[in-house]
Amino acid sequence: MPENVYDAIVIGSGISGGWAAKELTEKGLKVLMLERGRNIEHIKDYVNANKEAWDFPHRGGRTQEMIKDYPVLKRDYPLNETNLDMWASDKDSPYTEIKRFDWFRGYHVGGRSLLWGRQTYRWSDYDFEANAKEGVGVDWPVRYNEIAPWYDYVEKFAGISGSKEGLPHLPDGQFLKPMDMTCVEKDVAARIKEHYKGSRHMIIGRVAHITEPHADRTECQFRNKCWLGCPFGGYFSTQSSTLPAAQKTGNLTLRPWSIVTKILYDKDTKKATGVEVLDAETNKTYEYKAKIIFLNASTLNSAWILMNSATDIWPGGLGSSSDALGKYLMDHHLGVGASGMVEGYEDKYTYGRRANGVYIPRFRNIFGDKRDYLRGFGYQGGGSRQGWGREIAELSIGGDFKDALTEPGNWTMGIGGFGEILPYADNKVTLDKTKKDKWGLNVLAIDCELKENELKMRKDMMNDAAEMLEAAGVKNVNKWDGDGTPGRGIHEMGTARMGKDPKTSVLNKWNQVWDAPNVFVTDGSFMASASCVNPSLTYMAFTARAANHAVEELKKGNL
Amino acid sequence: MERRELLKMIALATGSVVIGGEFLLSGCKNNEAGKGITFSQEDIDFLNEVAETILPKTNTPGAKDAKVGDYMKVMVNDCYTEKDQKAFYAGIKQLDEACNKMHQTNFMKASPEQRKALLIELDKEAKAFQKEKGEKEKAEKEKAGKERNKVFEFEPNHYFTMMKQLTLSGFFTSEVGAKQALRYVAVPGKFDGCIDYKKGDKAWATS
Numbered sequence: 001m002p003e004n005v006y007d008a009i010v011i012g013s014g015i016s017g018g019w020a021a022k023e024l025t026e027k028g029l030k031v032l033m034l035e036r037g038r039n040i041e042h043i044k045d046y047v048n049a050n051k052e053a054w055d056f057p058h059r060g061g062r063t064q065e066m067i068k069d070y071p072v073l074k075r076d077y078p079l080n081e082t083n084l085d086m087w088a089s090d091k092d093s094p095y096t097e098i099k100r101f102d103w104f105r106g107y108h109v110g111g112r113s114l115l116w117g118r119q120t121y122r123w124s125d126y127d128f129e130a131n132a133k134e135g136v137g138v139d140w141p142v143r144y145n146e147i148a149p150w151y152d153y154v155e156k157f158a159g160i161s162g163s164k165e166g167l168p169h170l171p172d173g174q175f176l177k178p179m180d181m182t183c184v185e186k187d188v189a190a191r192i193k194e195h196y197k198g199s200r201h202m203i204i205g206r207v208a209h210i211t212e213p214h215a216d217r218t219e220c221q222f223r224n225k226c227w228l229g230c231p232f233g234g235y236f237s238t239q240s241s242t243l244p245a246a247q248k249t250g251n252l253t254l255r256p257w258s259i260v261t262k263i264l265y266d267k268d269t270k271k272a273t274g275v276e277v278l279d280a281e282t283n284k285t286y287e288y289k290a291k292i293i294f295l296n297a298s299t300l301n302s303a304w305i306l307m308n309s310a311t312d313i314w315p316g317g318l319g320s321s322s323d324a325l326g327k328y329l330m331d332h333h334l335g336v337g338a339s340g341m342v343e344g345y346e347d348k349y350t351y352g353r354r355a356n357g358v359y360i361p362r363f364r365n366i367f368g369d370k371r372d373y374l375r376g377f378g379y380q381g382g383g384s385r386q387g388w389g390r391e392i393a394e395l396s397i398g399g400d401f402k403d404a405l406t407e408p409g410n411w412t413m414g415i416g417g418f419g420e421i422l423p424y425a426d427n428k429v430t431l432d433k434t435k436k437d438k439w440g441l442n443v444l445a446i447d448c449e450l451k452e453n454e455l456k457m458r459k460d461m462m463n464d465a466a467e468m469l470e471a472a473g474v475k476n477v478n479k480w481d482g483d484g485t486p487g488r489g490i491h492e493m494g495t496a497r498m499g500k501d502p503k504t505s506v507l508n509k510w511n512q513v514w515d516a517p518n519v520f521v522t523d524g525s526f527m528a529s530a531s532c533v534n535p536s537l538t539y540m541a542f543t544a545r546a547a548n549h550a551v552e553e554l555k556k557g558n559l
Numbered sequence: 560m561e562r563r564e565l566l567k568m569i570a571l572a573t574g575s576v577v578i579g580g581e582f583l584l585s586g587c588k589n590n591e592a593g594k595g596i597t598f599s600q601e602d603i604d605f606l607n608e609v610a611e612t613i614l615p616k617t618n619t620p621g622a623k624d625a626k627v628g629d630y631m632k633v634m635v636n637d638c639y640t641e642k643d644q645k646a647f648y649a650g651i652k653q654l655d656e657a658c659n660k661m662h663q664t665n666f667m668k669a670s671p672e673q674r675k676a677l678l679i680e681l682d683k684e685a686k687a688f689q690k691e692k693g694e695k696e697k698a699e700k701e702k703a704g705k706e707r708n709k710v711f712e713f714e715p716n717h718y719f720t721m722m723k724q725l726t727l728s729g730f731f732t733s734e735v736g737a738k739q740a741l742r743y744v745a746v747p748g749k750f751d752g753c754i755d756y757k758k759g760d761k762a763w764a765t766s
Contacts, residue, residue: 052745053732059630060732063637180752222747224765347757352750353765387762388731388741396682398675402614402621405731406740408762 006032006253008550009275009290011260011305014111016523016539017296018242019154023547024294025251029554032288033246034258036280036297037088037107040114042239046229048082056081076488078104078115083227086115092438098447102487103300109256111298112490113237115227118208118355119380120160121533122151122171126366131529134374137328137423138499140528141509142542144171150541157245158236158540159214161356162206170361170533176211178204183348184383184411185358191472192360200363200468205356205380208236208536216244224353235355257281259439263293263318263519265310271518271559272309272318278439292518292550292559296543299492299524300329300429304444306496306506306513306521307431319496319506319513319521326430328423328497329448330530332489336458338465339414340477342383349385349408357382360415360468362532364460373456374422377532379465381415413474417461420532421486422453423494448486458484491535493527511546518559520546595636596648603628605651608667610726612674619740622726625733631725642715650718657681678719685719692716737764 007029010020021033039045053059060082062074072090073079079087088105095103106112125144132139148171155174163178181189181204189202209220210233217233217240226235233240246252257280264274264287274289295302303326307317314320362376363369386409395401421427432445450458458481466479499505502514507526513519522543524535531538553559598606610622610631635647654677658666661680662673669677696713703711730736737743741764 052734052737052743054734054737057633058638059728061634061638064640065637180750183753185752222750223745347755349754349756349760350750350752350763351754352744352747353763354750354752385762387765388727397613397678399615399617402740403617403619405614405727406619406761407759408756 004286004288006030006288006290008292008294009034009288010294010296011275012111012296012298012523013109013238014296014298015113015116015238015536016543017111017294018113018238019540019543020294020296020522020547021246021252022242023544024551025246025249027551028251029551030251031246032253032255032290034260034275034277035109035254035256036259037109037256039109039256040229040239042244043231046231049225049228049231072102073104075102094435094437095443096432096435096445098445099449100485101446101448102485103446104487104490105298109254110238114229114239116536117534118226118235119534120206120208120537122173123531123533123538124169124171126169127529127531130375136374138497138501138504138528141498141500147541147545150545151537154537154540154544158208158241159210160206161209161211163204165201165203167201167361169366175206176214179207179211179354179356181358182350182383184342184345184413188383188413188472188474189358192468195471199367200360202358202360205359207356209234209356222352222354224355226355260297260305261308261441263305263309265313265318265516267313270516272516280439283439291554292520295519295521296523299495300444302521302523302525303429303495318519319515321515322503322505324497324504324506326495327425327428328494329427329429330421330423330493330527331486332418332491332530332532333421333450333454333458333484333486334416334418334489335482335484336461336480337379337381337414337416338462338469338477338479339412340469340474342411342413342474345411371460373453375420375532377417377419377457377461379415379417381413383411383413385409385411413469415465415469417465418489418532419454419457419461420530421450423497423529424451429495450484450486491524493524493530493535496521496525497528498526499528510549511542520550522546596644598632602651603632605667606631606722609654609722610729612671612678613723613726614730620735622730625730625735627726627729630729634725643721646715646718647721650722653718654681681719682723685717688717689720731764
């Protein structure tokens with residue numbers, strides 16, 4: 001085989017790209033995985049993983065220089081001193097905000113699999129059927145029974161801890177043992193269950209941490225330093241899980257510093273033939289050929305690559321024949337909820353740092369509930385004792401003040417909502433050809449906003465949170481509706497949705513581009529709606545399923 | 560829990576004036592980078608004494624043991640806006656003047672009791688100042704409405720609020736603060752959501 005020819009090319013090395021590489025290599029294909037940023041080797045390159053707060057000159061904070069260099073990242077928690085090199089440079093890779101959109105990116109091997117929140121929930125048919133039932137967007141071409149075995153499959157490999165709850169709208173999975181709830185969380189959960197007569201639930205978060213030894217990985221050590229990279233492999237990332245599996249086959253070639261500028265398309269065979277790569281270090285251009293291509297560049301960047309491909313045939317790019325490409329961008333809207341004080345439990349405390357919290361599954365617009373908006377939201381939160389950042393009554397200065405702060409404070413309990421955003425045609429990305437990035441490539445223009453449905457939902461998200469906490473006996477409940485700017489959920493979805501009809505969707509039910517069936521798009525861009533649960537597990541399941549289909553079709557000679 | 564929600568929760572649970580924890584949440588909020596202040600050793604010694612008054616050595620180490628003065632220098636110069644830098648630096652003199660006014664002596668010459676009495680008053684003054692400032696800024700932000708990228712020209716923070724915040728964060732995230740004033744386990748190995756606690760047991764450091 002010539003050196004630039006492979007069986008398959010995977011564009012991107014994050015959560016879905018890692019899965020594509022693992023599945024395809026394990027099925028015997030020679031795979032080239034392209035990553036636009038630098039390599040990060042598991043353990044070896046987690047340079048700050050064993051540092052403590054006092055090892056950082058600003059104790060993990062942010063400097064004015066960082067604020068100047070990262071005009072987008074500074075808008076929320078990602079801008080910090082401890083893992084700055086795991087976030088994409090806003091300066092090198094600008095984008096245009098027609099409306100404000102906070103885009104937090106990880107351009108390196110592993111992508112945001114190193115940075116993610118690791119919350120992992122299955123969709124149910126309440127999610128897959130919603131578009132069809134409500135006449136919103138396009139109907140999902142897939143139902144739960146088709147994807148459930150793939151959820152099983154990816155959960156078993158990734159390692160997900162959680163509790164079986166028997167909830168129809170939040171299906172149970174293949175769980176490792178659940179993490180512990182704090183005593184306050186347990187009691188608040190019991191009171192919510194009682195108050196709402198079993199119709200609302202507070203459960204321990206389902207999270208991609210291994211709580212038992214799993215494959216070659218060491219179980220979670222409860223350090224809560226996940227986003228520095230975990231030297232134990234305690235949580236699922238490309239580096240801890242899918243990449244070593246792919247490398248073990250001997251079939252994987254990983255090429256960092258490889259910006260894919262377009263997918264090469266042959267109009268006679270109506271298939272992609274390969275990709276064009278711009279080497280991010282040398283600025284040289286290369287071509288790589290393959291029979292199948294998995295596009296996993298992360299939601300918006302996958303749309304960007306499609307828009308820049310096959311433009312001689314479709315001016316809007318590969319997959320644009322339906323006019324859906326770039327449209328129906330979604331995220332989860334958050335930054336709204338409530339918290340308060342919990343009296344008592346002074347003789348109880350916790351041990352260890354749990355990088356997880358509690359989860360309250362959706363209860364609105366389901367099981368007979370009907371609101372003046374569509375869909376719903378879930379909550380993440382937790383109950384813990386206050387630390388040294390609190391105020392001490394009557395004390396402000398001196399030895400008594402210090403000694404009081406060296407003991408834990410009151411218990412507090414808080415929950416924050418994650419709400420579904422509907423797919424709207426005018427929430428979209430387009431190419432901005434007037435602006436260039438560091439490599440002279442055109443950039444994306446993002447035009448996305450919350451609309452009436454989301455804004456109405458936020459009222460419930462805030463008030464329901466406060467009501468539930470109060471019903472559970474939490475005192476001094478403080479509710480808030482902060483910043484719901486799209487992008488902050490870091491759950492970008494849509495822009496290349498799947499559907500049943502090539503006239504209204506970019507992908508078919510197997511994640512294949514209708515206009516180029518050997519191109520599979522399996523990152524968040526395929527999503528036809530957003531649900532309100534964290535999306536990564538669904539990307540994993542669809543990726544594994546698509547890879548299986550791709551290899552079957554290849555064997556049949558259909559690709 | 561995800562870090563983003565946790566930090567917000569700490570801030571919200573403790574009310575509008577979040578001392579210490581706030582820099583972890585939002586860092587420095589403005590855009591203009593400060594030019595930097597040249598702190599003399601005398602300044603650092605002074606800041607160490609202020610910090611030690613806020614968090615003195617008891618049966619556990621105090622702020623001076625954690626070299627909080629040096630930490631303040633780094634944080635003010637690297638993380639503060641120029642406005643706050645100036646207000647902080649001017650605050651050294653203002654604090655001394657306030658001490659003269661209250662006790663007819665310089666801060667460095669004042670007794671521990673005099674220092675404490677002074678800082679209790681300054682803490683009240685600073686809290687009232689920050690409260691009013693916060694309300695003004697909130698109103699201005701609400702007026703600006705959806706213009707979320709608008710850069711606001713807010714007045715600098717009260718010097719004593721900055722000194723106290725830096726004292727708390729500098730002390731409790733230092734090695735002596737985390738390991739001796741608090742308890743720290745680098746690799747807990749497990750999570751137990753409900754252990755027994757008795758009054759006097761130290762809080763866990765979270766670093």
